[in-house]
Amino acid sequence: MRNALNLLLVILLALNLRPMLTSIGPLLEPMRQSTGLGYQQAALLTALPVLCMGLVPLLQPWLRRWLSEHGGMLAGLAAIAAACLWRLQLDSAWALIASAVIAGLGVALVQGMMPGLVNRWFPTRLAATMGLYSAALMSGGGLAAVLGPSITAYSGQWQVGLGVWALPALLALLAWLTLRPRHDLPTLGGTTGGHWFGNRRAWLLALYFGLINGGYTSMVAWLPAYHLEHGGTAQGGGELVGLMTLFQVSGALGLPLLLRRLADRRPGLWLALAIQLGGFLGLLLAPAMAMGLWVAMIGLGLGACFSLSLTLTLEHLRTPAEAGSLAGFVQGVGFIITGTVPYITGWLRDVSGDFQASWTLLTCTVLAMLLVTLRFTPCGYAKAIARPGQAGAAAALN
Numbered sequence: 001m002r003n004a005l006n007l008l009l010v011i012l013l014a015l016n017l018r019p020m021l022t023s024i025g026p027l028l029e030p031m032r033q034s035t036g037l038g039y040q041q042a043a044l045l046t047a048l049p050v051l052c053m054g055l056v057p058l059l060q061p062w063l064r065r066w067l068s069e070h071g072g073m074l075a076g077l078a079a080i081a082a083a084c085l086w087r088l089q090l091d092s093a094w095a096l097i098a099s100a101v102i103a104g105l106g107v108a109l110v111q112g113m114m115p116g117l118v119n120r121w122f123p124t125r126l127a128a129t130m131g132l133y134s135a136a137l138m139s140g141g142g143l144a145a146v147l148g149p150s151i152t153a154y155s156g157q158w159q160v161g162l163g164v165w166a167l168p169a170l171l172a173l174l175a176w177l178t179l180r181p182r183h184d185l186p187t188l189g190g191t192t193g194g195h196w197f198g199n200r201r202a203w204l205l206a207l208y209f210g211l212i213n214g215g216y217t218s219m220v221a222w223l224p225a226y227h228l229e230h231g232g233t234a235q236g237g238g239e240l241v242g243l244m245t246l247f248q249v250s251g252a253l254g255l256p257l258l259l260r261r262l263a264d265r266r267p268g269l270w271l272a273l274a275i276q277l278g279g280f281l282g283l284l285l286a287p288a289m290a291m292g293l294w295v296a297m298i299g300l301g302l303g304a305c306f307s308l309s310l311t312l313t314l315e316h317l318r319t320p321a322e323a324g325s326l327a328g329f330v331q332g333v334g335f336i337i338t339g340t341v342p343y344i345t346g347w348l349r350d351v352s353g354d355f356q357a358s359w360t361l362l363t364c365t366v367l368a369m370l371l372v373t374l375r376f377t378p379c380g381y382a383k384a385i386a387r388p389g390q391a392g393a394a395a396a397l398n
Contacts, residue, residue: 005179006121010114010129011072011136013170015078017111017142019165020103021046021217022245023148026238029157035093043346044097049104050339055331058195058326069117072109073176079106081169088163106169112331118325119314127256127311133264134252134307140168141220142245149235149319170300192299196329200259201384204375205313206330210337212269212305212369215276215362219244221342225294230287231294245291251275251303254313265312268304269373276301277366284359312376316385326385 024031024045031037056063063072083103090096105255114133122129144165152161196202222238222246251272259268279297282290313330317323345358 015140019144022141023144047343052104054336056111057328064269076109077173084166120320131256135249138248145241193369206333210336214341247299248303251300252307255304272304281361
């Protein structure tokens, strides 16, 4: 029973981590007409929250001194709900950007704790549970993208399409208050091991996580606009994001399950990256031929990459506390990188006049990550991640 309640909490929490991002793209045109947003300003609505998702986990070694896991989770969910409620009323570009920052800080608090929490609650089913967490996270984003235009059309206000996502945040807040375990609550992030700024493998994992998932924020930010440029509609753009999300969920659940008996995560990551590569090449070379197929391939690859890269990080260390600490650092630096990608791709769109340069950049990134994946040999985890005083012990283990 306790495991079932914990799993329900993981799902409810994960569902709230993407609607504040994915609800933006399908409603971008009415938002721009109403507020005067430019493309680079609009990129901030995705980039700034993702940067918050990076900065807050990096501060965890200091935040955990005064903020408990319980307090951090409550603060994060409350910030998400407050930002969405504010969006029901706002009518200016800068207020919209400010709400994105508040929501991003809330997501950062919750999301930074999730890998350590999953590792602590489900240590023997880590890959499967991380897959389920990733699938729920992506499902929340897909629902927001698909339902946002319909809610806006029904209400007549784009603000409602953005603000309605306060409801699941309030539901998750209530669930956390009533269903969470009442024992063994650690400080923020469940960490005890300080920071990882001097560890080369931690930096490599962080750069890898940021770049391997960089296509997601660009697709969420610009796919609906790209669809409009090719004669589509706002609803159609939202449905494309929904299609991408459907395949993200399939990738996040299916590939880790298919390869669950493998201790080596590299075959799964290579397959996921290859599928992404095929999708980006299709979008770059023949978008009109089968845009739905290319988007589905990108989603499938992105979903598997997110789940497997987080699992790869957690498997570098044996204790939940240290693994949670490392995951916080990896997500911190990684999301800062991921947050800059849509800003860069938006700038390339403004400079070049179309999205071809943006898709070219993402294609080159995927090619580079295929090569970096070679570094992650399971038998070398302990030695690669060992801190200065642990090098000898790591060598002995190997």
